[in-house]
């Protein structure tokens with residue numbers, strides 16, 4: 001049984017039919033990437049999974065359990081956490097307070113402390129800037145904070161929405177290395193990206209989303225070789 | 238639609254609603270009279286072919302129009318604040334504002350011409366008021382006039398906003414003031430004294446002593462004023478939780494004040510029910526009733542956001558007042574005349590009813606509420622409110638149940654207001670519908686904004702400025718309102734974040750002041766816009 005199984009979901013924004021029957025699955029331990037252009041419906045897919053946007057049809061199952069009836073905060077407590085598009089750090093809270101917010105649902109203080117140590121190990125920069133207000137961090141640091149904050153919930157499934165967005169190439173590379181590291185330490189990852197090249201080089205498998213529909217799905221290696229993907233997303237002729 | 242146009246249209250709609258409301262409660266007429274008093278214009282005289290009262294009314298409406306334009310032309314953070322945007326934004330905000338005001342003029346004018354007696358439904362709106370609002374013209378002419386007038390005022394407002402409110406000289410004044418303040422408060426010796434824990438206890442001790450002794454000295458009139466300030470501190474702290482911490486704009490806040498006041502009135506007074514319960518018993522009942530009402534109102538309303546929430550709560554506040562006033566409910570609520578001989582607390586058998594006693598009691602209430610607020614601010618719940626106010630969706634994604642947290646803010650804010658209402662009615666030995674008008678909500682909201690949102694000392698300062706200062710200025714007679722207005726404007730210009738802003742607000746304003754680019758990025762601007 002896959003960890004996450006999305007089956008034929010439809011999601012609307014008023015009369016905009018944003019997802020037209022999206023299906024995908026993520027196995028335990030995998031990095032799966034969902035690539036697609038602007039407005040394809042990537043963010044909407046993640047929002048549907050995390051309960052922030054109600055689907056009108058289809059099913060989303062986590063370890064076999066249907067998530068449809070749950071509220072976003074209930075889904076978080078099922079160990080699914082999200083790094084939102086555009087980072088969404090709380091600009092007026094300090095780095096430490098932001099990380100605290102990530103652990104909002106948790107009561108096990110020991111575990112939270114251990115996870116904080118882990119986050120600081122992954123991102124030493126955040127430790128240095130613990131007391132700084134998040135709004136004054138650079139873009140790269142904010143992305144680290146957003147990921148760190150999501151890790152503070154101790155997720156088994158991490159949803160990442162365009163972590164490379166707006167970052168300088170060097171930073172993109174290091175963020176993707178971190179993503180791999182987090183995965184190797186046992187967290188399953190669903191990675192949404194426009195930067196298809198980077199996403200396909202860290203992922204095991206991938207899906208291609210176009211105007212609300214999955215048009216391709218394959219192993220990452222195969223997708224990299226796929227003519228259509230090369231043309232549309234890898235900028236090759 | 239471009240963001241700045243949307244912003245302008247929204248401002249136009251909001252100000253249109255504000256103007257409509259001000260008309261419906263005939264605040265426009267009151268304001269025109271005040272302007273007449275201040276400028277000493279003779280009632281019979283005419284200016285530019287308009288009677289003095291019409292002219293004064295237009296001055297007032299013009300100011301609102303300018304304000305609408307200034308808000309409507311507010312710079313979109315991604316756009317340059319160019320003159321073109323300022324003029325178009327101001328004009329659009331003004332036109333929408335004028336369209337709404339004009340439609341209002343047309344509607345009431347036509348109804349009036351058709352012989353409908355509006356004042357039977359809205360007691361303030363006499364035919365005379367309508368005639369003045371229409372400037373003696375036909376409904377259609379009046380409507381067109383307001384469309385043109387508000388558009389012009391909106392453009393003027395746009396220019397005013399760009400040239401004054403957002404100008405560089407204003408920023409400079411702000412920076413200079415901050416420097417001076419910092420050089421005083423961060424002086425070495427001052428810091429040393431501030432760091433000493435003893436200082437704190439001494440200061441608190443002196444304050445308490447002062448609060449205890451002061452009522453004995455200042456006489457009945459000032460005790461009444463100080464008591465009122467205290468009650469507004471309670472209300473301000475409550476609304477501060479709802480608006481300042483949880484970010485919910487509640488314009489019907491007075492409803493909870495009314496519920497507190499009526500609980501104590503109906504349960505302790507000899508009429509209309511002759512229950513005559515003890516004050517101390519009614520105190521928790523009133524507070525609980527107020528917060529339950531907060532939850533009941535909250536359940537349907539809190540799914541709404543921003544403007545809608547504001548309008549629905551505003552309506553709720555008015556409904557409570559209208560119900561309390563209704564003739565039908567008089568046997569239950571005391572009706573338009575209100576409830577007299579509201580009970581006072583007793584302490585060890587002694588009635589607790591002098592002005593001095595009430596100042597003490599109210600102060601005690603304030604201290605309690607300050608303590609609770611302070612604890613909340615630093616609690617888990619406080620942190621969740623903070624997160625929700627910054628970004629509700631992300632807060633949800635962190636696992637915060639936003640609905641229950643909003644309800645909690647509503648309930649706690651309502652409880653504080655309920656306490657304020659109980660103390661108010663008990664002190665005055667009376668409460669009636671007019672104690673609970675929209676003006677109370679507006680006053681409380683103003684004091685929170687003036688004082689600084691999210692800050693406890695700010696709310697206290699705001700209550701003093703808004704409720705205390707007018708009394709002190711009473712010596713200035715007619716000029717008092719003018720002076721007070723000027724003072725408020727000056728204050729908003731030099732301290733836009735409020736007198737004593739909450740620490741978070743301060744941080745926010747400081748780092749926009751510095752506006753230095755973060756080290757590694759061209760990304761902050763493009764990265765953070767949601768697609």
Ligand SMILES: Nc1ncnc2c1ncn2[C@@H]1O[C@H](COP(=O)(O)OP(=O)(O)O)[C@@H](O)[C@H]1O
Pocket residue numbers: 013016018036037038039040041042043044045768
């Ligand atoms: N809040 C919203 N309101 C209305 N339409 C939206 C909203 N968010 C996204 N959409 C629309 O849904 C579609 C998918 O958007 P999104 O999921 O954000 O795409 P992506 O993340 O792939 O760029 C787009 O057509 C977009 O315009």
Ligand SMILES: [Mg+2]
Pocket residue numbers: 039042043044085162768
């Ligand atoms: Mg997106």
